[in-house]
Amino acid sequence: MANVLAFAEQRDGQIGASAREAVGVAATVAAASGGDAHALVLGGPGVAGIAGSLGAVGAEVVAVGEHDALAEYNPEAYVDVVVDRIRAGEYRAVVFPATTLGKDLAPRVAAKLDVPMVSDVTAIDASGAMLVVTRPVYSGKAFATLEVEASPAVLSIRPNVFQAAVRSAAGAVESFVPTVDPSTFRMRVVERRAAAEGKVDVSEASVVVSGGRGMKDPANWQLLEQLRDALGPDVALGASRAVVDAGWRPHGEQVGQTGKTVAPKLYFAVGISGAIQHLAGMRTAKTIVAINRDADAPIFGVADYGIVGDLFDVLPRLTSEIAALRSGD
């Protein structure tokens, strides 16, 4: 029997979908290993209050480390706390969400433990003695299936791929106060510029509305913003590199090879040609819609649904139809 640990990231006192997915994966692997899933939450004093909800997604035990220095992420504070918990637990695997935080933290933890890690996992087979995982390589142009010979195996899982489990049980919350000495930190965050209230990041949104050079002018983004608002919450704007490089949109919105990889349930590509480097970032979206006036644009090769036409005609109509649909719900 072997237990599995999930690192359940909290951000601004909220446990997001990617953290719940990590707990769900831990629960699945633990079940196949005859053990339990544990979750680890780190944050400032009081963060234990949000941790109980992790029981409902599969965590038998929720360990919560509370300390002022853990309120906001700093790897100098987090790594040792996480490593200590892992060492104490004899886990078969440790699962991180492949978020910005997870991608920063997990490799440091693996290196400290002297175990390899596998990033951005999209499938796991825990039935055998050796953990077998699948992950995209070459920007999603191929998938590698790998045997991981390590104990624990450190994994990060791609957001939006795994389902969070649902069960009607509460996890046992165990709070602890780790020793953290901020005077030893070699780096510090001097300024945080948070996103606007309620704005979701393109890498985490369940629906993405992306615009490309076909939008013609940054002022026209109001058309995409209107579509985003009509689609409801959990919708983010994305962009092609062409418009980011032109300074029309911030780099944080860029989707693709040198931007973000997204796997939303619905992706709109508006005025985007569909260059291979753009596809690298969005080809695993569940449903892809393309709006482009060029019927030969490569984006139609990956789109599930396409409209050939002038986006300036199509967008307002699309926004009003979707708004009407949602208000009728």
Added chain:
Amino acid sequence: MLSGRRRRTCILDSGERELNVIVCVKRVPDTEARIRVDATGSAIDGSGIKFDISPYDAFAVEAALRMKEAAGAGEVTLLTLGDAASQETLRKGLAMGADRAVLLTGSVGLDGLATAKALAAELGASDAPLFLFGVKAADDDQQQVGPMVATLLDRPCVTGVSTFEVADGRVLCQREVEGGSESVEVGLPAVLCITKGPNEPRLAALKGIMAAKKKPLEEKAAQVVETRVRLRTLAEPPARPEGRIVGEGADAVPELVRLLREEANAL
């Protein structure tokens, strides 16, 4: 082209601590490349594929060169773990303006920690205050080698850095996080993992290409540890189901909305 400075026995061991930078660069298939799995089912078919410096590594080289140019001093060294073909990639970086290069010959497959150990074995002997990495290599996409090297060498490390400035032994980094950004200050020596920033990597000019031929490129065997992540199979992604053009112009919108709602269950 050593600008009259004394040659050093160890390329990574440099006298002027302040401004020397080592950039880890990897040779990867060009981003345009179509990736096909070969008959063995465990490797890609390399025929017809062009290779290049991994895109984020090119941003890191550009950042290092700009830093050197702004300071008017210092040395930019490139470090690669790879096979002999990586010489070509390193020459390209030298042609962009880097001063010297080291090629560690060896292979570690998809085990990021094994790669990190091989690089750390070399970097650990250097007192260059700044090591730069790309945030991720465009073949393995692991996003782990930089922070792993930093951890192995006990250096602080900032990831996702789009721009940075060095002053008074400290680096101020601009870093992207979900839906926002932050400024992070880190003391030297440090490791930075570079993401796409405002400065497009330069193309090598003919003069740079000529100069690169004379720049030092040292080659030596990597210290490779056993790989603990083993490739079972490599597969091409499942083909997306054939899509369809719903119609032309705004008149196609109602049908699109109906399909999204009833067929795709996406609204």
